[in-house]
Amino acid sequence: MKTKFFSLLILTYSLSLNAQLESRREIKIPDIPGYLTLKCDFHMHTVFSDGLVWPTLRVDEAWREGLDVIAISDHIEYHPHEDDIPVNFGRTFEIAKPRAEMYGIIIIQAAEITRQMPPGHYNCLFLEDVAELDQPDFWEAINAAKNQGAFIMWNHPGWRQEDEIPIWYDDHTKLYEQGYMHGMEIVNGRSYYPLALEWCVEKNITIFGNTDVHSSIGMDYDLSLNDQRPITLVFATDRSKEAVKEALFDGRTVVYSGDMLIGKEEFLKPLFNRSVELVNTDLDISSGGTFNIQIQNKSEIPYYLVSTEQPEGLEYPEKITLYAERTVMMRLRISRGTASNVSGIRLPYTVKNLLTNRDTGLPVELVISTPAMK
Ligand SMILES: [Zn+2]
Ligand SMILES: [Zn+2]
Incomplete structure (x- = not known):
């Protein structure tokens, strides 16, 4: 009995030692006057749609890579693992949330409305009830998101287009004019859409650079080779979900991809001057x-x-x-x-x-x- 207790002690001790070995890379980009510079990824997947990882792993990766804010946006309409993982809207967030709280990561409830182009894919951030977005009609789905006060972003606009050059369809005019297009990805994973950037500048749409990662992040990016995931920098008045939401609706973002920073002069200039x-x-x-x-x-x-x-x-x-x-x-x-x-x-x-x-x-x-x- 005594021996058993002793070995249990050793086991606990070595586990806690291992836990101490976890470490986080700090992203060295300064805050700017009046705002904190939060490092964010608003687009990733888990086994609850077509991803290959469990929701808590997304939090672990984010912490290790110096992120402050994440949104896991499993597809509403696409569940290739459903024979093994039953469709359960909102479950991703429920599982990941306590882990995020433990690490001090802000997690935002999200989902990806997934339709053929046009209109394409849309991430809806700051959702209250993900299941409400499960509607056969696209406009009913996107309206359900808007009714929850969601921030809506057009994902990977160049996806499956020739040379990845995005096309602006009538549906996009309707989405934009009726207030359903608050943001757009100008960087998705390793794709960059310069034409989408032009649209965002012209129409004052908030820009994003997200991973849309499906596998583990280490399979897609090799940090040891200084190969980093794209990030959206958000300029927030404080470190809270509410401040992030306010910043996104106000267009306070810069995309950090490779060794490029893309964004408005009013944010790039102080980043440069503070560096x-x-x-x-x-x-x-x-x-x-x-x-x-x-x-x-x-x-x-x-x-x-x-x-x-x-x-x-x-x-x-x-x-x-x-x-x-x-x-x-x-x-x-x-x-x-x-x-x-x-x-x-x-x-x-x-x-x-x-x-x-x-x-x-x-x-x-x-x-x-x-x-x-x-
Ligand atoms: Zn997508
Ligand atoms: Zn996606």
């Missing part, structure tokens, strides 16, 4: 000369800068890569007289991998000023 800092700011540039400027990038995203114009009297690199979490040295030559009567000099660049629209990089300025002039 990048000039290290040696004690330079007296007023009489000109050659200076070594150290620029630190504290974020995990490399920034690829290309100069847009070279102001007179200044010589500096046309291209700079601000490597992730590193400091780079830039040589700047200032002709005599150029900086004698100004409060500082501005070096205009475009960040090629921060996009405000299709092929449109973010304009930024590196500002060099003398200490007395700050």
Whole structure:
């Protein structure tokens, strides 16, 4: 009896030691003035539709990969595992919720309305009752979501279209005009739809980058090779479901995919400015000369800068890569007289991998000023 108790103790001890070994990667992207930058994935599946994993595993993966918010959006109309896993709307959320609470992950009840194109697939977020969306008629299904106050997003608009170029059908005009299209995926897994981005900019639709993962995340993305899942950054006033909902309806998102950030200038600019800092700011540039400027990038995203114009009297690199979490040295030559009567000099660049629209990089300025002039 005594031995049994002892071995049980050892077992418990080693289990708790193993539990301690779990670790989370922190995504190094700064908050911006007035908002927290929450890392989110609003589209994934489990065995309750055509996914291959149990709902709690989605929470474990999200925690490990530094996410703050997830939505599991099993299909309403498609259940290939139903002989083994009975159709049970809302069960995914019920199973995953306690796990999410344990890890401090915000989980949003969701489902994917799944129809042929057009109209296509729609994720409905912040649902109260998933079963109500199980309607033969598409418009009744989407209306059931809207009646629950759901945020509705057009998923993977280029899916099964030629070259993945999305087509805007009459159904989409109706959805948009009648207030059923609040968001759109411009990135789904490894697909990017630049035309969808153009539509979102033009029509003020909230943009998303989600995984739509069906297998375990480790099967689709190899973190050891720095191969990361796409993420939607949400700028929320606090860390709560309500604040996330408010931010989505207000269009406060940026898509993070590969080493690209895509979104409105009002969010990309502060992300860049909070990431990048000039290290040696004690330079007296007023009489000109050659200076070594150290620029630190504290974020995990490399920034690829290309100069847009070279102001007179200044010589500096046309291209700079601000490597992730590193400091780079830039040589700047200032002709005599150029900086004698100004409060500082501005070096205009475009960040090629921060996009405000299709092929449109973010304009930024590196500002060099003398200490007395700050
Ligand atoms: Zn889908
Ligand atoms: Zn899906």
